[in-house]
Amino acid sequence: MSIASIATEPAAATSLLRFATAGSVDDGKSTLVGRLLHDSKSVLADQLEAVEHASRDRGHDAPDLALLTDGLRAEREQGITIDVAYRYFATARRRFVLADTPGHVQYTRNMVTGASTAELALVLVDARHGVVEQTRRHAAVAALLRVPHLVLAVNKMDLVDWSEAVFARIAEEFTAYAGSLGVPDVTAIPVSALAGDNVVTPSAHLDWYGGPTVLEHLETVPVIADPTGDPARFPVQYVIRPRTAGHPDYRGYAGRIASGVLRVGERVTVLPSGRTSTITAIDALGTPVDVAWAPQSVTVRLADDLDVARGDLIAPVAGAPEPVRDVEATVCHVADRPLREGDRVLLKHTTRTVKAVVKALPSRLDPADLALRPSPGALAANDIGRVVLRTAEPLALDDYAVSRSTGAFLLIDPADGTTLTAGMAGPAFTAASGGSGRPEADASVPAPDDGWDF
Incomplete structure (x- = not known):
């Protein structure tokens, strides 16, 4: 195989797009995803029949397309999404892996899971409410995970009389905020998910909008860089x-x-x-x-x-990472058991697993204003913060900003194998709303003399 073949064969990978959706509760995210699946003819007859049956049980006259993704019984009873729902569908132009993530702040870990491998994040806002705290939080998580493309879907445009001014104001505010987080590529699209306007087919009510529909953008956004x-x-x-x-x-x-x-x-x-x-x-x-x-x-x-x-x-040889035993990283804690200074853990990086000690927790990201609060003492479930680790053996870690594959790692409970924390090696994440950089903390927390003090 010649080197020239690189120019053509890797391009075939553009037929697959992994993307994640996020939005505040009741913004219509699951309805948009359901409409996307339904109108793109990606729903099997038995799936649609099950949705119609569940919709009748809930008193709806028409099928509630949100149920195409809200598959868990608890979600259907509450009318909210509480877990990551993965869906696979395809059009004539591209195949898709969709991760529909929850909107509640207490499920931040689920969004991190869904967006960790995504090449695009689709964030919904309600046109009546505009950019809210949870919208900014979702944009910050997407920036933290280095998701290359961000789409803002301004939903429920029918409830603001299809106003161009409302859409322009929301799009400008969100684009400016995302840019301050280091996300250069933002595409804003006005939609009405309930009726299907601008999701798969163009809307007759949005004659002032000349951009793509949601599906058109998903089918054409470039996702594979030159390898x-x-x-x-x-x-x-x-x-x-x-x-x-x-x-x-x-x-x-x-x-x-x-x-x-x-x-x-x-x-x-x-x-x-x-x-x-x-x-x-x-x-x-x-x-x-x-x-x-x-x-x-x-x-x-x-x-x-x-x-x-x-x-x-x-x-x-040229550009190889320098193996290290002292690791500084941003992490999202996913386990119910807190992570504390002095904890002994297993660190899994690519195919390598080594022992490690949590030497310090310098800061935690406050979800209210996305500022870094120093010395939290512990990280609870859904917390995002900084961690300093000492490993028993050297690791060839890249900065996460350089490589999402070799800059990521997991912390695992050595007692039962539970995944504790998802980590991203490298400098601290600083949010535009007041992140204070990287507060330093004493990294000399002693560990017991039991073979884990490195």
């Missing part, structure tokens, strides 16, 4: 040693390329050991290739017989 522009990172998942007569000396390192491009003949380093070698072969689905790129799963062979195991990271 040659990203730093190559290859976490090793499995070492292949066939031990057969036909391949007595075969040693391959299998895994999924997290980012960038790998080439035969390239000098690479194996981290955290730092030993170097040259890529002699790349096998993709059993076929030798000259070039491979993210997110392909491949097997890499090296010129030298190095000690490479699961959890190691293969990267080009």
Whole structure:
């Protein structure tokens, strides 16, 4: 396979878009998603029949399309979304993975889960209420997770007489706020989800709007950057040693390329050991290739017989991350059990899991004004804050701003394997509404002498 093929083959990945939706309670988010699925002919007959039956049980004359995503019984009883609902659908132009996330502040962890792999975030606002605190919070979470594209859907335009002035005011306010958070790409679209205006088909009531519908934008937004522009990172998942007569000396390192491009003949380093070698072969689905790129799963062979195991990271010598044991990161705590200074945890980064100690919790993000409050003492469920960790073994971490794949990690309870915290390595997140940067805290909290004090 030639290097020139990179220009065409990775482009096929643009047929898949992962996006997340968010919005305050009663803004009509689930109705918009249901309308999107229904009007794009992505609803099976039995699904629509179930929705019609549930709608009649709730006293509705017409199908409540919000129920297409609000699948949990508790959600239907309350009329709100309390979990992440994943839906898969396709049009002639693109395939989609949709994560419908909850709007309540106490479910911030669910939004983080849904948006962590998204390439686009769709944020709804009620045209009558405009940008509210929860809208700003959702924009901040999208910025924190480095979601590249942000769409503002100004819903319920029918309830403000399809006013262009109302839409323009909300769009201007939101775009300015998102820009101050470092989100340069914001697209604002006026819609009425209940009637389907501007969701899949253009609205006859919005003759002053010349932009795309929601579906048109989702089908055309560029989501795949040039793979040659990203730093190559290859976490090793499995070492292949066939031990057969036909391949007595075969040693391959299998895994999924997290980012960038790998080439035969390239000098690479194996981290955290730092030993170097040259890529002699790349096998993709059993076929030798000259070039491979993210997110392909491949097997890499090296010129030298190095000690490479699961959890190691293969990267080009130029620009390889420096292994570290002291980690500073922004985290979202997802477990009901609080995270406290001195806690012993397991840190899972790509395919590597190591012991770690929470040395400090310098600050917590206040959901009311998105400012960093110093020295919280603990992080409770749904809290976003800063953490300082000390690991037992070095990790080849990138900044999350550089790579969402190799800059992310999980903290796990070593006792029962519960996921505690989702982390993003690198400098502190600073919100425009008053984030104060990165307050320092004493990172010398002692841990018991039980093998976890590093």
